[in-house]
Amino acid sequence: MALILTFLGKSSTARTKIAIAAAMKQAREGKRVLLAGNSEPAMQILLGTTLSNEPQEVAPNLQAVQFHASTLLESSWEEVKKLEAQYLRTPFLKEVYGQELAVLPGMDAALALNAVRQYDESGKYDTIVYDGTGDSTTLRLLGLPESLSWYVRRFRQLFVNSDLGKAISESPLIQPLISTFFNINWTSDNFSQPTNMANNLLDKGKAALADPKRIAAFLVTNDDPVEIASARYLWGSAQLIGLTIGGVILTGAVSNPTLQEEFEPLTITTVNDATEGQWQSMIDTLPDFVAQATLAPRPMEIDTGARQVRLFLPGFDKKQVKLTQYGPEVTIEAGDQRRNILLPPPLSGKPITGAKFQNGYLIISF
Amino acid sequence: MALILTFLGKSSTARTKIAIAAAMKQAREGKRVLLAGNSEPAMQILLGTTLSNEPQEVAPNLQAVQFHASTLLESSWEEVKKLEAQYLRTPFLKEVYGQELAVLPGMDAALALNAVRQYDESGKYDTIVYDGTGDSTTLRLLGLPESLSWYVRRFRQLFVNSDLGKAISESPLIQPLISTFFNINWTSDNFSQPTNMANNLLDKGKAALADPKRIAAFLVTNDDPVEIASARYLWGSAQLIGLTIGGVILTGAVSNPTLQEEFEPLTITTVNDATEGQWQSMIDTLPDFVAQATLAPRPMEIDTGARQVRLFLPGFDKKQVKLTQYGPEVTIEAGDQRRNILLPPPLSGKPITGAKFQNGYLIISF
Numbered sequence: 001m002a003l004i005l006t007f008l009g010k011s012s013t014a015r016t017k018i019a020i021a022a023a024m025k026q027a028r029e030g031k032r033v034l035l036a037g038n039s040e041p042a043m044q045i046l047l048g049t050t051l052s053n054e055p056q057e058v059a060p061n062l063q064a065v066q067f068h069a070s071t072l073l074e075s076s077w078e079e080v081k082k083l084e085a086q087y088l089r090t091p092f093l094k095e096v097y098g099q100e101l102a103v104l105p106g107m108d109a110a111l112a113l114n115a116v117r118q119y120d121e122s123g124k125y126d127t128i129v130y131d132g133t134g135d136s137t138t139l140r141l142l143g144l145p146e147s148l149s150w151y152v153r154r155f156r157q158l159f160v161n162s163d164l165g166k167a168i169s170e171s172p173l174i175q176p177l178i179s180t181f182f183n184i185n186w187t188s189d190n191f192s193q194p195t196n197m198a199n200n201l202l203d204k205g206k207a208a209l210a211d212p213k214r215i216a217a218f219l220v221t222n223d224d225p226v227e228i229a230s231a232r233y234l235w236g237s238a239q240l241i242g243l244t245i246g247g248v249i250l251t252g253a254v255s256n257p258t259l260q261e262e263f264e265p266l267t268i269t270t271v272n273d274a275t276e277g278q279w280q281s282m283i284d285t286l287p288d289f290v291a292q293a294t295l296a297p298r299p300m301e302i303d304t305g306a307r308q309v310r311l312f313l314p315g316f317d318k319k320q321v322k323l324t325q326y327g328p329e330v331t332i333e334a335g336d337q338r339r340n341i342l343l344p345p346p347l348s349g350k351p352i353t354g355a356k357f358q359n360g361y362l363i364i365s366f
Numbered sequence: 367m368a369l370i371l372t373f374l375g376k377s378s379t380a381r382t383k384i385a386i387a388a389a390m391k392q393a394r395e396g397k398r399v400l401l402a403g404n405s406e407p408a409m410q411i412l413l414g415t416t417l418s419n420e421p422q423e424v425a426p427n428l429q430a431v432q433f434h435a436s437t438l439l440e441s442s443w444e445e446v447k448k449l450e451a452q453y454l455r456t457p458f459l460k461e462v463y464g465q466e467l468a469v470l471p472g473m474d475a476a477l478a479l480n481a482v483r484q485y486d487e488s489g490k491y492d493t494i495v496y497d498g499t500g501d502s503t504t505l506r507l508l509g510l511p512e513s514l515s516w517y518v519r520r521f522r523q524l525f526v527n528s529d530l531g532k533a534i535s536e537s538p539l540i541q542p543l544i545s546t547f548f549n550i551n552w553t554s555d556n557f558s559q560p561t562n563m564a565n566n567l568l569d570k571g572k573a574a575l576a577d578p579k580r581i582a583a584f585l586v587t588n589d590d591p592v593e594i595a596s597a598r599y600l601w602g603s604a605q606l607i608g609l610t611i612g613g614v615i616l617t618g619a620v621s622n623p624t625l626q627e628e629f630e631p632l633t634i635t636t637v638n639d640a641t642e643g644q645w646q647s648m649i650d651t652l653p654d655f656v657a658q659a660t661l662a663p664r665p666m667e668i669d670t671g672a673r674q675v676r677l678f679l680p681g682f683d684k685k686q687v688k689l690t691q692y693g694p695e696v697t698i699e700a701g702d703q704r705r706n707i708l709l710p711p712p713l714s715g716k717p718i719t720g721a722k723f724q725n726g727y728l729i730i731s732f
Contacts, residue, residue, distance in 0.1 A: 010408070012376045012501075013592050039702040040502065041595045042376070070704045092524040097692035100520070102513035102704055105506040106472015135378075136406065137503055140471040147468035154466070158458040226379050229407045326463040336405040338436050338468055 006130045008234040009220030010227045016042045019131035021282040027062035031126040035064040072111040074098030109141035143241035145205025150340045212244040216293035222252040236315030237335040239299040246293030304346045309364045318357040372496045374600040375586030376593045382408045385497035387648040393428035397492040401430040438477040440464030475507035509607035511571025516706045578610040582659035588618040602681030603701040605665040612659030670712045677728045684723040
């Protein structure tokens, strides 16, 4: 089980530099580190080397890899074809080659998340630094286990009981496909026993996200008001999907005296730039990521004794947060993120009796 | 039919500023302009106003809108539920509310593309300036009609003839759902007659993308080697999905003497920065977007006489481009984009006899 670190913020080049320096810092501390990026050229130029879809050593203890969605898609396709051959008398997907599959929107994120999960489970790394898009797209990616498991739990019962559900579940391919990808048994029997799902991929993803020693993100900003506002927006949005923001990394000089207030109670660390591949100066100024992430506010706390749910939603004011209770769960919306909260038994199904916004926390009472 | 303009490049703030200035320039020239962005705060701060999911006038002839994926998803969900009620005896989706749906990766892009399409078809605008993520995600979004129509044409025959396809096509909901979203009739009869599909959404999207007077992107870069390399990478990637890159917009001072060579044959326009909401100075330095886009190299030309396909793939060298012919079409891969080329009748099904890379063009002979 590795520590997964990522960076959010508006300046793409600044984020990539900090990801590289963070990976180097961890490697020099003796951790086995994987630095993972997308297929755009920035990381290669900054590292001064060519990267590929296979991890390669770029420094002692430090490997780097580029996620290439087209190639990742090919491997997944081979798995699908194997299943098809196993379960269908007349397989037809075998005529389609992985090498010709086009990448659709969303596949990059899903494939990258799956690749991170596999490297994490390989046991080969102590730290994985993921240099993603650093914006809402990265939040969609890390929020995928939560949002997908909402779809599963919300639709499973409706679907299993429907005519369409019955028609589809009779196809011999659909069940193994879904079981393989999500490690869930697609039968109504299993759906009625949520404990059977405890060990599945989505729950593992959610558990990792809830643990700041497993997954943490840091904000990267400079002194520009647009960058600061964007970082605050990403901070609040990240909290809503359950991602811990460990701290703020500030690049460049500061003239804004209220900066500390804007990110209260996070620690702001000012880092030196890494020019011309001189990383040491930046590495020396980086914070202790795990220590900061452990101290940062937790995105959500459920207090069944006080019959309260407390969500830390910095960067938003009361008017920007929407709270509804249409379905069986409570839905919170802020920014462009939406989270459905599955309440534990003592609060489950209870109507909301009050909600207030206090010091950046949304406090919901039942 | 509006002109759709977008900007690609590594600096998000620079792109948003140029999108705003481009929208203002077009509006001052008398065009009816829609400026569309995502829900992050940058555009609101730079415009000094609050934006929402509904277009609002921010200057004469200029409306601005923020695409809010959660809200767009609600409207689409209402359409799905209407269809379900119409076609299924026992509708089950009606119990799920649009307001609780979580946004999955890829939905942002698909919903934004659909919203742009609807504003385009509304006839209310002469120009739509889309300030997207400006990276590969925007290319996935604009490439969606092409890649989705590849899935349709590649899988339709295989699927219709399969056991699974027969089972699914017997469900009374699937056919109207697919017809509504893609305006395609999901019957084997239709699939055998490609002309029936000529008027569908995907073909309309592809036709728009192929016309530089309808959709064009411009690269935004500064003098930093990482930004320049990223812009070149996005240039080549855009060509592969069929998106015309009209020119290069350079922000800040230049000391790199080879910059012109890097983007040959595009025109590089140096623009002034817009500080503190003073847009006029930036607007005055912007290029004539349509004139530049019309002169820019076309992404692909098929010459049936010479039995050649020519693709303009700048920013890549020969080793970075992969050409395969596994399925019935020719597949080109470069960067992290993959395009399957449907050859016209004289070349269709013919094996490749040669391929060479010349002056940034990949020339394939049959």
